[in-house]
Amino acid sequence: MSTSASTPETAAPRDEDRAAAPVGGAPPWLGRVKWGVLAAIVVLALAWPYLVSSFYVGMGTQALFYGLFALSINLLAGYGGMVTLGQAGLMGTAGYALAILTTTSGLPLGPAMLAALAICAVVSAFFGLLAVRARGTYFVMITLAEGMIIWGIAVRWQALTGGDNGITSVPRPAFALEYWQYYYFVLAVVAVCTLLIGRLVRSPFGLTLRGIREAEDRLPSLGYNVGLHKLVAFTVSGVFAGVAGLLLAMYNNFFGPSQVFFLASAEGLLMSILGGVGTMTGAFVGASVVVYVKQFVSSYVDRWMTLLGVVFVLVVVLAPDGLVGAWIRVVWSNVVRRVTGSGRRARGPAMRNEGGREAT
């Protein structure tokens, strides 16, 4: 579990950044436990189609690409401190582009995917240019409006997007037509993207991003181009959301306006904070829970959206550091403490609250 990227709140001492990982006098086997858990997850993910029915394989597939979507939000919100509510618009840009290029334009799937990602990158960069000028609450509002632009085009520009009906018969790759084949395809793509994002947040770029989150005003005096870093982060995050969009379009063989709606962005953010912002695993935990509620609970309870809303409110009020964060805070840190005998309490990552409040 890559939970070592915990994010202390403002005043917390810096060395707690590593508190989630066993430090100091922790015996070496404790570190191996984490690798063991990670290995178990990998094995489980690989064996999944052999263990459960097609219904759950489909759910697993969705959890994977929505997890990637949530991770892209996490990259911005958790590591860069930029909470976005327009990410579904970027996911949808790629999804729609793929749908249009493969059906209306009749392009082969491979080139269409690349072209769709390129379009998504351009739109992300443009949206980023507008959004990164703002901070905190303003940033949230601008991204929300940007997402709604894409939605507006999706609904209104019927000649291009099919309006409310969306675009059907988006193809899948020839080698991944069956549900289980498609699962492995998604697993492979998401795994590669997750590794890339993991590399990114640990790179000097990722550290600078965290620096921006912690003290945006100080970084320029250290010689960092804050705006450029934020723009690159926004664009990269948008492209990863775009990859998730491609997988979503091919999974449903369809793309429609509800997938780029404000609620879709909010759902992605819910996945991200439900799992725990600033953690890599959190995105997938959050996505799994939301997909489970949507797919499974919805067959028993009509008001699953209310349930999601209640979960949303409860997480914000009770566990702002999300499930993974709460796990680290309540369970894991106690294990570490008991084993190491040290009295320190690890802190899970928590939503960084910045915005207008500081100025007043």
Place this chain on the structure above:
Amino acid sequence: MPGGIRAASSCAPVGREKRRVSLHEFGLQLLNGVTFGAVLFIVSSGFTLIFGLMRIVNLAQGALYLIGGYIGLSVIRGTGSFILGVIVGATAIAAIGFVIERGLLRLVRGKPMSEILLTVGLSFIAADLALAQWGGDPVTVPAPEAISGSTSILGIIYPVFRLVVLGLAVVLAALLWWLQERTRVGAIVRAGVDDREMVAALGINVKAVFTLVFTVGALLAGLAGVVGGAFLSLYPGADSEILTYSLVVVVIGGLGSLQGAIVGSLLVGLIYDFGQSLVPSLAYFVLFAPMALILIFRPRGLFGKETA
């Protein structure tokens, strides 16, 4: 799925000519834009009021608008009285706002992101419960009999109701201005916007003022829902659309500024309606062009303060 704000009872141009934009049509669009702007003003004045003092971006404002409209609709259907519908719709939403502020927002006070996310969660719940209660088909609040006719302004036949809504917005703007600039409560609110700690230190119960402001902001959303629902229909998704327009209004006008809300609402209403008639498929897109320009040249909005 919703298909954009539907102007349910906007009257079609009489004797439509083939010329692209006749003067008559121009006047009609102008009126449509201004009256749409009036509804936007009522929603976004509440939005900007809440932000101005509390620094909370209330993303549930659209949901409160929609629920307010639906409650008003039910009351009007039950009693046949439009006025009663407006009063009940607005007060019910004010009560909901009161509960939200007291029961939930207080728990996360001082954490702007948590506050935003909380209102997002609430808008999930509200949208879903509204769907359960009032269904997914677009409905229109029936305009009151007395003012349901049309009148002629400079040769343009126009629904009286929309003009009354415009009048209401003007009265509200004047009232809000008076409240902010000429009353003790308004002075406290303005002082709170500038320096909350100092206001608290002077022995003023800022918490109570917060509750009051949030309740009034919610009330305005509910009010806008009922009157807006009478010429824009209500449907699942109308909440997010109105919210988006309000966001554009306050980004253009400047968060927390009453003048900003007035100018922004007018601009957005006009741009939306002219965009709608000239480039229907890109009506949304043209709305965001001015927002982008404002953000590039004046990130705080036209009337926003430098230090928010």
